[in-house]
Amino acid sequence: MLASLYKNNHGTIAEYKRIFSSSPAEVWNVLTNNENLKLWMDHLEITDLRKGGNIQFHFHDDLGTVEEITITDFEEGRVLEFEWGKDFVRFEIRPEEEGTQLLLKQVLTEITDHTPKDLAGWHVCLFHFADVVNNEKNHYPENEWEKWYEKYREIMK
Template identity: 45%
Template sequence: MQAVIEKEGNGIIARFDRLLSHSVEKVWSALTENDKVEKWMSNLEMKDLRKDGTIKFNFNDGSGESFDMKIRDFRECAVLDFDWGDGWVRFEVSPEKDGCSLVLKESITPVNDHTSKDLAGWHVCLEMLSDLLDGHHQDFPMDEWEIWHKEYTAPSNDLMDEWNARE
């Protein structure tokens, strides 16, 4: 399911909603334990999981370069919210009848030509997370990313068209 994109100030909020047939605890573990995180978002490394703690972003380009991102909000088995560029990313996990709900929100300011790439990346990472929870793992599927990148830049995406026209 494609992200819902809403205008907010000079940017957007992208919201990805996923219903998962797994417990909150299992999903939380996949979001916060490095041996699992590396299988769906290999750039992230959990360092100090607490409010005002840090997550490391590794470039994974052979340079060894990385930078720390501040954790803005943290509630065990419920919320992980951290800086992401000039915006933020927030994961919310809550119990549902047959598993749990996972919501990823990303605040993107300013919207630019990288925005659709970022949205496609999160989309594919969430698919990889879901697959991991189901017991499957694959390397990052660039072909799927390319399909979603086209979707997030498609004419049917009016908000993205508005910003792409400003470029």
């Protein structure tokens, strides 16, 4: 399912909704436990999990480049929001009748040629996230994002 796009007074919002049969605590653990985090987004490492805390983005380059990202909103077990360049990424965990809803929102302050690639990247990360939550091991092609990039490029027109 593609992200929904809509505008508000902060810019354009890309919103991804995923439902899991797992408990909110299990989904939160996949989101915030570094051992699980590296299984679905190996560039990120949470170093200080609190509002005003930090996440490191590891570029995995030959120089060992790391960028510090600030956590801008946090509610234990419910909300994790952080800077993403000029944008913000927000994860919300909501109990559902038979499981948990994960809501990922990216606040896009500016639409650029790179935006569809960013959206495709989150789309594929959520495939891996689901694998970790569901204890599955699906194999996605390395270029899986390219298929989604084309779809996001179309809806961004």
